[in-house]
Amino acid sequence: MRIPGTPGWLRIALLATLALAGILAFRAFEFGGRVHANEEPIRPWMTVPYIAHSRHVSQNVLWAALGLPSHLHDHRPIGRIARQQGRPVADVVSALKSAIEHAPAKDTR
């Protein structure tokens, strides 16, 4: 539909910005669905207390999996722990995942 007297680029810009708004809104809804559907993956910025709290597991189990003594006030991200231990972050993440999976009932809060 042609609007008389209007530059064509304005109409193209309108369609482009509307499409962009639609795509971004769709992506926001998509991420919204994930909030309820999935558990947050373990990421390098997370701390052991954070992971323990979010997975309902005792911190002791996770510290043991990393070969470290239990520290209630240790807020190092696991990425930093991995660097200090000279291991890849993926190794630390898989050790934590395995510990969470095999956490004994008495250690699961």
Add this chain to the structure above:
Amino acid sequence: MNLGEQLLAALVMYGLPLLCGATLVASVGAPLPISLLLIAAGSFADHGEMNVPAVIAVATLSAVAGDNFGFAIGRWGGRRLAARVSRWVGGEEKLESAEARARQWGGPGIFLTRWLITPLGPFVNLVSGFAGYPWWRFLLWDFLGELLWVVMYVMVGNVFSHQVEALGSISSNATWAAVALLVSCFIAWKLYQSKRRPRLA
């Protein structure tokens, strides 16, 4: 690790001072994912690692301080650019009309760009200072908007505390969708105006 993850790791280690510095710098105009940090701070509060009232106070005051810095740059540094800007926008008359519009719509504009269309916030700070918008009114709208923004994100992070990154992605996409929608409205208005304008032969 990307910038967002690096900032989250830094927030975990340094807490409120990091939140204060990052919010201040972002309010002046640095493109940092501050909404993600606020969500994370709310989440860390739920995990017992931070304190909600302290997070809200520090983030709100830092954001207001950064905004006022931008306002001051516009107020005292902007006049030098006035001549150049007036040439870009089509003369002194149009510049004055833009200034008048900024004064007229200043309050709601300032308020909405604090919490809904946040990417435009630093620009609005500069324009408000440049347009001579009264400082105490700017401060009032700014404080209310920033307080709403901070409380909203911190509480969302606090309630859904196990989904920090997903919430960060939702907020970032929703914010940019709002900006794109606003630009669409502006273009549609321009199209409507040009349709109504009588065509010169």
